[in-house]
Amino acid sequence: MxxxxxxxxxxxxxxxxxxxxxxxxxxxxxxxxxxxxxxxxxxxxxxxxxxxxxxxxxxxxxxxxxxxxxxxxxxxxxxxxxxxxxxxxxxxxxxxxxxxxxxxxxxxxxxxxxxxxxxxxxxxxxxxxxxxxxxxxxxxxxxxxxxxxxxxxxxxxxxxxxxxxxxxxxxxxxxxxxARPECAIACTDMFKQEVRERYQLPARYLLTVSTVEPRKNLKTLLHAYQLLKKQLRSACPLLFIVGRRGWNHNDILSHMAELKYHVYFPGHVADAELIALYQMATCLVFPSLYEGFGLPVLEAMSAGCPVITSNTSSLPEVAGNAGLLVDPLNPADIARAIYTLLDNDALRLRLIQDGHQQAARFxxxxxxxxxxxxxxxxxxxxxxxxxxxx
Known part of the structure; x- marks a missing residue:
């Protein structure tokens, strides 16, 4: 040239x-x-x-x-x-x-x-x-x-x-x-506390980052969460879902409403808040049916958040060996993976370490x-x- x-x-x-x-x-x-x-x-x-x-x-x-x-x-x-x-x-x-x-x-x-x-x-x-x-x-x-x-x-x-x-x-x-480079930069304790108080978050919570629409498979996730809640009862962590409302979302929001006090959907959050939410979450649960890439998986890994995601489409390619892969159409499989992660600190630490390495490849x-x-x-x-x- x-x-x-x-x-x-x-x-x-x-x-x-x-x-x-x-x-x-x-x-x-x-x-x-x-x-x-x-x-x-x-x-x-x-x-x-x-x-x-x-x-x-x-x-x-x-x-x-x-x-x-x-x-x-x-x-x-x-x-x-x-x-x-x-x-x-x-x-x-x-x-x-x-x-x-x-x-x-x-x-x-x-x-x-x-x-x-x-x-x-x-x-x-x-x-x-x-x-x-x-x-x-x-x-x-x-x-x-x-x-x-x-x-x-x-x-x-x-x-x-x-x-x-x-x-x-x-x-x-x-x-x-x-992942954005900002995801790997630790938020200050003061900012994390502000975000925690703003959304009244408990010490442990499950995070989902997703547009509310059919392809993101939130109905199956909510079914899985109900199974987990039956097993853990009062020890079941809050499910915190962030993202905008997409197409055909009314039915999904109705399912969320049935689980009030256990599922919180604030809608879209600011970028800086999202990074803090990744960094504080017990894990990211991302059981999407179909993704060209699946950016929340890498963002969570970069932020030090263990990841549970689908074994379909591009998600195994993006997660590599650093995430727990589940059948997105099987609520029991999703619930079992969450329970395993909650019950196994060594697994959680390994996923955090492997996640950092996987995110750094991109x-x-x-x-x-x-x-x-x-x-x-x-x-x-x-x-x-x-x-x-x-």
Missing amino acids: GTALIRVGYDLTTIWRRSTGIFRYATELAKHLLLLEKSAPSIQYVLFFAKEIHPDFLPLQDTFEAIICPTTSELFIKQCWFPAIIPRLKLDAIHYPSFPPPYFQCADTPEIMTLHDAGPWRYPHTLTLHGRVYFRTLLTRGIQHCTRIITVSEHARSEIKHFLGEHHLSKIAVIPEA SWEATASMARDLYLQVCEQKQTNSPKLS
Whole structure:
């Protein structure tokens, strides 16, 4: 590529939402891409925001060019605004890290898409009809027309192959996620005590970090908790569930209400509070049915919190040998794992130590470096394929 500065667009118009899942991925990757460029500048990043520059990026705003969309409407942004504005910006490539790119390709700008999982095909019933049609249509179009596809685990890559075709594999790169570095930094005792008092947390509690929606399997978790409560009676720890309300959550919330005084759901919590909650929890219980990656598993491990998670999808790949793996469809199996962890201090300490080592295998700096290399490959390919003027 020589010394020419290339221009790469990066879509952050989704991150006005609460920073969970794919939106946290988009944010953390962008931050670390910008930090890489400070030491070895060769890419000028053009970041797209909805309404305003996101507060997380204000300290870094001298390292990128910002383009502000006047609305937060996903449909308008992707299908109208991006196709209109991209041709004017002379980008060498653009990356869509959260939601799929526009249906109609933007001029001759190579597109890169992160496809986190094949959930709309594997578990279509966990989406609304609108969500199924929207994501299946745009993701299928995206994988056909994007120059490269990033996915976040080997399991996700195999799922994409299964549902969308083996012929796409050559353009798919597996670039994993990582825990935020802040998770490994011990919160002060004073702050932990403030969080404990704010949520009236006992000395021992079980933590679940999850959007309240069918795919996260909270009904089975609540059934498992009822079994545990019958066994332990008054010694059963509180189940503390944090996360936003997703689609089709009323039935799940009703189940929580039946377990009042034993299950507490405060909704979304601030990032700093979440880290303290990880660090104080007896364990994280994360029995999701299906994950492209499963970031709470690594965040908990980084924070020194033992992990119980599902033996399905990408979760064994992310947890490695550092978590207790359970059948997410078997409440008795989940309850048994929690009981075993509560009753075995040596196991808990081993999981904490192994969890630190497992989380350290992943870093956002390495993730950003791999993504940056992919951008450079795409731009070099574009330059090679461009017609030469005589």
